[in-house]
Amino acid sequence: MKRWYLYPFSLGYHMVTGIRNTMYDLGIFKSTKFKTPIINVGNLSVGGSGKSPMVMYLAKSLSKYYRTGVLSRGYGRLTKGYDVTNYDSNYKTVGDEAMQLFERFKNRFVIAVSEERVPGAKKVIDDMDLDVLILDDAMQHRAIKAGFNILMTDFNDPYFKDHLLPAGDLRESRAGANRADIIMVSKCPDELTEETKQYYISRIRPTKSQKVFFSSIGYDENVYGTRDKMLPDNNLNYYDILLITGIANPKPLLTHLAKFSQRVKHLKFRDHHNFSDADIKNIVAEYKKLGEYKLILTTEKDYVRLKTFDYLRDLVYYWPINVVIDRKEEFNQVIMNYVNRK
Structure with missing residues (x-):
């Protein structure tokens, strides 16, 4: 900028x-x-x-x-x-x-x-x-x-x-x-x-x-969650997605994700953001607004922070990159x- x-x-x-x-x-x-x-x-x-x-x-x-x-x-x-x-x-x-x-x-x-x-x-x-x-x-x-x-x-x-x-x-x-x-x-x-x-x-x-x-x-070919469990069928198009990013430049991820799903709501935080309880409450509120089949998707770096919150541990998935x-x-x-x- x-x-x-x-x-x-x-x-x-x-x-x-x-x-x-x-x-x-x-x-x-x-x-x-x-x-x-x-x-x-x-x-x-x-x-x-x-x-x-x-x-x-x-x-x-x-x-x-x-x-x-x-x-x-x-x-x-x-x-x-x-x-x-x-x-x-x-x-x-x-x-x-x-x-x-x-x-x-x-x-x-x-x-x-x-x-x-x-x-x-x-x-x-x-x-x-x-x-x-x-x-x-x-x-x-x-x-x-x-x-x-x-x-x-x-x-x-x-x-x-x-x-x-x-x-x-x-x-x-x-x-x-x-x-x-x-x-x-x-x-x-x-x-x-x-x-x-x-x-x-x-x-x-x-x-x-x-x-x-x-x-x-x-x-990666697969999207992962807690204990390395993979997203069933790896079919992102099947879900309403709440994308959470706390990285400097999420544009490449957004561009790639658009190839698989158009039902994405993006919550963007600053790089290395230290998620607060208020942030988690907001994430949960947005998640509940989604349809019947929904998931929270994030980056591998954000995952190590988000998974420490009990409510999100089994809901959040990450997409590894190389x-x-x-x-x-x-x-x-x-x-x-x-x-x-x-």
Whole structure:
């Protein structure tokens, strides 16, 4: 969203972030390096750009061969400090994104949270004897120097068309993309032409050492509920649907859901919304207004919060997503080359 009337304030923001980045570039501000391979998945903008599905993809792939860990800030949790996600954790203690990872993968890889990335990275690497660590959303957290950076940018709102906060949604200037090893254009339409790809590459203008990839959202064949029970017949067209979202950009989900059902009422909340009792009462009231055959549908991230409310536990279903990468084998090889080289 562009807010041109705030552009004068963006000039001040540009000066502050520019000075900060220069201090890191010159070594005046300390940036800690690690011997263990660290892959950062980040972006330049505020809001959803597909980081979480990419973190999932990398962690799942790398954990087949290496002792793998994921470190996030634990945004939205009610606690502070370092913690490792386990069966006693919930979204209030580790955040919804860490809990989402654990709900899907359990102990397949280590999932830790720490708002202080440097001590958090040291502790999880040493305590868990990791071979590789994935950082979630640390592009601007330059106190830690990742060995490999993946910059995510939304196909429908690419960073090269955006502007700095508060006039636009960029956390730092477009020049920050120069720190990336891979620039991933995410949430692309299913039918993406070579002409369109070349247009994006021409606007990105990658350096000789950078690679540009394209990816889309892939929805699971099944819709799941409590204890991984699947929606009967998986036929969404059969139901009146109350869609609950607390994510930055629900548009892709709405577009995909429209292919299956036109009987959808959408209740939209802000990203990482901490649902209150009043919210739940409103959700229940809206649910009761629906027809005889009805269900509550949400995202995988929102599900870990909504299912904690007793009344909703057996009513709410979620639709898992995965990232689908164009030239996947080449992408995988680039990642493996980095990890093996380290």
